[in-house]
Amino acid sequence: MPRDSVDKPAHIEDKLFINGEFVPSISGKKFEILDPTTDEVAASVYEAGVEDVDRAVEAAENAFPAWSELPASERAAYMLKLADALEDVVPEIGYMDAVTMGKPYVGSPVTHHSIQNLRYLAGQARDVFGETSLSTPGKLALSLRQPFGVCAAIIPWNGPLMMLINKVGAALVAGNTLVLKSSEKAPFTALIVARLCKQIGLPPGVLNILSGYGTSCGEALAKHMRVRRISFTGSVATGKLIQKASAESNLKKVALELGGKNPMLVFDDADVTLAARGATMATLINTGQGCILTTRIYVHSKIVDGFVEELKKGVAAAGEPGDPLVPGTRRGPQADQTQLRRVVGLIEDGRRNNYDIALGGKGRIGDKGCYVEPTIFVNVPEDAKVMREEVFGPVVCVTTFTDEADVIRRANDTEFGLYASVFTKDLSRAVRVAKAFEAGLVGVNCTSPAGLSEDLAFGGWKQSGSGRENGRRAVEAWTEEKSIMISL
Ligand code: NAD
Numbered sequence: 412m413p414r415d416s417v418d419k420p421a422h423i424e425d426k427l428f429i430n431g432e433f434v435p436s437i438s439g440k441k442f443e444i445l446d447p448t449t450d451e452v453a454a455s456v457y458e459a460g461v462e463d464v465d466r467a468v469e470a471a472e473n474a475f476p477a478w479s480e481l482p483a484s485e486r487a488a489y490m491l492k493l494a495d496a497l498e499d500v501v502p503e504i505g506y507m508d509a510v511t512m513g514k515p516y517v518g519s520p521v522t523h524h525s526i527q528n529l530r531y532l533a534g535q536a537r538d539v540f541g542e543t544s545l546s547t548p549g550k551l552a553l554s555l556r557q558p559f560g561v562c563a564a565i566i567p568w569n570g571p572l573m574m575l576i577n578k579v580g581a582a583l584v585a586g587n588t589l590v591l592k593s594s595e596k597a598p599f600t601a602l603i604v605a606r607l608c609k610q611i612g613l614p615p616g617v618l619n620i621l622s623g624y625g626t627s628c629g630e631a632l633a634k635h636m637r638v639r640r641i642s643f644t645g646s647v648a649t650g651k652l653i654q655k656a657s658a659e660s661n662l663k664k665v666a667l668e669l670g671g672k673n674p675m676l677v678f679d680d681a682d683v684t685l686a687a688r689g690a691t692m693a694t695l696i697n698t699g700q701g702c703i704l705t706t707r708i709y710v711h712s713k714i715v716d717g718f719v720e721e722l723k724k725g726v727a728a729a730g731e732p733g734d735p736l737v738p739g740t741r742r743g744p745q746a747d748q749t750q751l752r753r754v755v756g757l758i759e760d761g762r763r764n765n766y767d768i769a770l771g772g773k774g775r776i777g778d779k780g781c782y783v784e785p786t787i788f789v790n791v792p793e794d795a796k797v798m799r800e801e802v803f804g805p806v807v808c809v810t811t812f813t814d815e816a817d818v819i820r821r822a823n824d825t826e827f828g829l830y831a832s833v834f835t836k837d838l839s840r841a842v843r844v845a846k847a848f849e850a851g852l853v854g855v856n857c858t859s860p861a862g863l864s865e866d867l868a869f870g871g872w873k874q875s876g877s878g879r880e881n882g883r884r885a886v887e888a889w890t891e892e893k894s895i896m897i898s899l
Pocket of ligand 1: 565566567568569570592593594595623624625626628629630633644645646647648649650652653668669670671701702801803829871875876
């Protein structure tokens with residue numbers, strides 16, 4: 412089926428969204444986003460600079476008093492309207508994600524999941540409570556939860572709607588106003604959301620959307636003296652810069668959702684087919700570009716041969732990657748040339764070091780676009796680059812173990828601590844291992860992203876981040892606590 416059988420949106424918004432209006436950047440500068448399938452320009456967009464950050468923060472500041480004074484149920488009602496409006500633009504979001512970061516167009520479950528999450532967050536509007544105490548004689552002690560004021564959000568490209576909803580939904584329901592910077596690789600989904608905010612009549616300035624680069628627009632937000640909280644999702648390296656910028660400016664509160672190098676342990680009593688299916692999915696989904704995807708797989712030596720065979724079959728069955736705009740394509744290219752170089756570099760490093768390859772190993776496929784051959788390394792030493800660094804591509808390492816304590820030590824021997832999974836039929840062992848993992852999220856007999864739901868808090872241990880999104884306290888996380896003592 413030709414790619415032009417999918418309708419291109421009639422209008423692609425390219426301006427910044429500040430104070431409820433689409434406006435060009437003050438500099439008038441634009442930047443281009445290349446389609447990772449064709450290497451051609453997909454679209455261009457206005458680039459926000461430091462002055463645009465100032466305008467957006469000012470708009471958010473002006474909007475804050477009225478927005479924070481609305482009944483929480485009214486703020487939630489706006490989010491529910493936004494969720495309904497998003498249902499109508501799923502194909503448009505699919506199109507823009509496909510031509511910017513290569514995500515397959517059809518039926519993205521993640522888009523629907525994000526819309527549901529927005530409704531879930533709206534549902535928390537009346538569920539944010541302080542505390543009371545009468546333990547001091549003659550005093551009533553109580554605490555309130557109040558919004559921070561103007562907040563900022565910076566998101567990556569690998570899940571443009573999901574990352575946005577996690578932050579926008581919770582921040583706005585809590586009563587904050589927000590300036591969000593999208594990723595320079597995939598800015599259009601955020602601009603579609605901006606259009607819908609205008610359509611549903613969200614008060615001007617409550618949500619402001621900037622397209623721009625990290626080192627200019629992103630840094631200006633992270634350093635801004637009038638931003639009180641920043642929530643960041645992206646790499647560990649950038650997370651550290653955000654933390655530093657906050658420390659060097661106004662010590663704004665920082666929440667970080669960062670990378671992972673996620674282990675999966677498959678014991679000798681495990682359902683090997685189930686485990687291999689999970690590993691296959693983790694290798695291929697979003698072309699391996701997910702923070703919680705499994706990349707280090709430890710399999711008991713008694714069952715490793717059968718596991719590798721099933722994993723190979725599963726990955727090979729997915730066939731060649733294709734054009735994400737062609738209906739039916741399950742796997743597209745990497746998001747851009749930078750991602751391509753990074754993944755190919757790690758595969759080449761593995762080849763140079765003569766690590767065993769069970770499948771793939773070629774690196775780049777073809778000479779157009781950012782396509783990579785899925786690769787399974789086996790018996791890779793623990794200190795190999797591909798075992799230590801986040802790949803963010805369809806590359807996994809399988810290695811063996813015989814002893815439970817030893818494999819837990821190896822699984823935890825990383826600075827990352829985002830996701831970990833264990834496959835076993837022994838319930839005691841499953842709980843023991845889940846408890847021993849140094850990770851914020853754990854799967855038992857399932858692996859990323861199965862088993863994650865918006866009801867559960869999402870976030871990392873160690874250098875994978877600080878703070879939590881989703882879960883019962885997602886909205887509360889966007890509030891400050893105030894303690895009040897009343898003399899009786
Ligand atoms: P990145 O860190 O390169 O960029 C993320 C965002 O930060 C972008 O919007 C970018 O413009 C901005 N940025 C870059 N430099 C900045 C600076 N100096 N100051 C302020 N902002 C700056 O990450 P990426 O390549 O977009 O995304 C991939 C990374 O995100 C991976 O490490 C992945 O694991 C992580 N990620 C984590 C989660 C999670 O929930 N834990 C979810 C998705 C992705």
